[in-house]
Amino acid sequence: MTNASKETVDPFTVLRPRLQRALKGFSREFADWSEQPPTQNVKPERSQFPIPELILFALRNVLGFRTSGPGEKMRWAIRCGFNGAPVSLEMAKFGFRIYAAESVDVKRLCGQLQVAVKHVEDWLEPLAKQQAAAGNVTVANRHSEFDSRYRFFRGLADKSYRTAERRPRAKAAKTNDISAGISDLARGWNHTMRARTQGFYHSTAMVDAYFSRLEHILVLLRAFTGRPVLEGELTAFLSKTWDEKLKALVDVDEPAMQKLYSDLKRIKERVRNPFAHGGVENDGGSLFVHIPTVGALPANFTQIRNSVRFNFIPVEKDDHGAACTVFDAFDEAMRTGPLASAHNFVDGSIDPVFSADELAVYKRLGEGTTKDREDWIDHWNYERDRHDNMDY
Structure with missing residues (x-):
């Protein structure tokens, strides 16, 4: 040498x-x-x-x-x-x-x-x-923030739809003429429509927030599964769509997950996509084709009945309730299924590191006991708080 x-x-x-x-x-x-x-x-x-x-x-x-x-x-x-x-x-x-x-x-x-x-x-x-590219990075765990945003809009939508069902108190009529009754009917109708419209606004914001939260969680879970990351794999994973990320972590063809996955896709395509992408619907429902002697008709014809725009109020109380039911069921499946151990780290506010050494730690802890994970999470948060507060 x-x-x-x-x-x-x-x-x-x-x-x-x-x-x-x-x-x-x-x-x-x-x-x-x-x-x-x-x-x-x-x-x-x-x-x-x-x-x-x-x-x-x-x-x-x-x-x-x-x-x-x-x-x-x-x-x-x-x-x-x-x-x-x-x-x-x-x-x-x-x-x-x-x-x-x-x-x-x-x-x-x-x-x-x-x-x-x-x-x-x-x-x-x-x-x-x-x-x-090598995975030597940390991703900030913002699950709490994304979850709070989702639940904030969900709570507002619930409140608006409940308000829509309550009739406003009738004003005492000074006379018995019919105009007072018509005025009360109009006021009640306006009250209901205003609350239903607000529910629609809040519910679509909730759906958007849920899928944002879901994508964030899937990135965190990719680390907490403990599987090694190949060169360039992390950046490629981050660029995937939400369902591609999900398929990389979960068997969506498994019977219990299959229906939940299908329901999520339906909500994504029917509600989230049209409002997130300027009203564009994947099946052509946002296009009106010109039919000679007839006029402009939806490009997806009778399938327009599945469009979020088919009803006067795009998202009604039942639509909102059905979405919430799907979201709750999917969350439960993720927390109790094969990714349950990995989810402990998400809920524990751990910032995942994608380096080989840290992934090996997550894998070992994921295969260990719940107490092992809880003790490790508590210590990790203690050290982070100490570092953030500079209590050296």
């Missing part, structure tokens, strides 16, 4: 000179705070430095600046010099902060750091793509 082959290749050969030019005036050496006390305490706008860790990478990993931390309510800190004056860059509980002496031009300092961050971002972009 030659001496050349033993030499360590410097991965920052291109990036380091760019950062040195961008950060002219920054120094690994810093003056004594006693001579120039930190009179400036600046918290930049989050939009200036949305990912402060890129500053850490530039100064510590590439330029070799010394860092400290973690400490109480502080994740990391870099003390350095800027044009001869002391500066401290800190990532603390309430965000990124800059402590500097009075003589420091903080605006200029931030401008230089932003240029450096852009260089780091450009350099890291190919690596980020490689990591994503």
Whole structure:
């Protein structure tokens, strides 16, 4: 083996000179705070430095600046010099902060750091793509958010349809003429139609929210099954449709799942798709073909009876109730079927990691006891809370 082959290749050969030019005036050496006390305490706008860790990478990993931390309510800190004056860059509980002496031009300092961050971002972009293709990524578990949105619109729809069934209190008539009775009838009709229309709006929003939640859950479950991810498989999985994702995880031809899957597809095609895609229906129901001497007729002819637009109010109480029944049954099947163990991690708010090592952990825990999973989930959440609160 030659001496050349033993030499360590410097991965920052291109990036380091760019950062040195961008950060002219920054120094690994810093003056004594006693001579120039930190009179400036600046918290930049989050939009200036949305990912402060890129500053850490530039100064510590590439330029070799010394860092400290973690400490109480502080994740990391870099003390350095800027044009001869002391500066401290800190990532603390309430965000990124800059402590500097009075003589420091903080605006200029931030401008230089932003240029450096852009260089780091450009350099890291190919690596980020490689990591994503290899599955070395974490996906944020936002199940609680998606579930809350779904249940919010479901609750509003339930309330509206109940309101539609309640007759408004009749106003006391001053006379016995027929106009008072007609007025009450009109008011009652308007009340019912308004509530039914609101129910329709909320129910379609509920359906849309449910399928958004479903797609999110399927991505999480792909990790928590513990199955290895091949090169490029994760990015390909993310680009699949909801039913393709489902088929990759569940046997939809299994008798118990077959009907639920069919019902979900019907709701998706009849309700969700037309309102999510500008009224376009897959079977041509949104098109009206011109028939000579007759007029414009639906392109799907008598199948228009299956269209969400067939009724005066597109989604009525019974339609809403039927959708809720399907959703509840499908959720129950997912939580109690072959993916029950994987669902524990979803409900436990675990952010899945798709690396080979973490997938092996999920597989081992999935094959273990419920207590094993609960203990692991509790510890994981404890560590995350500690990290989020910077209780080091």
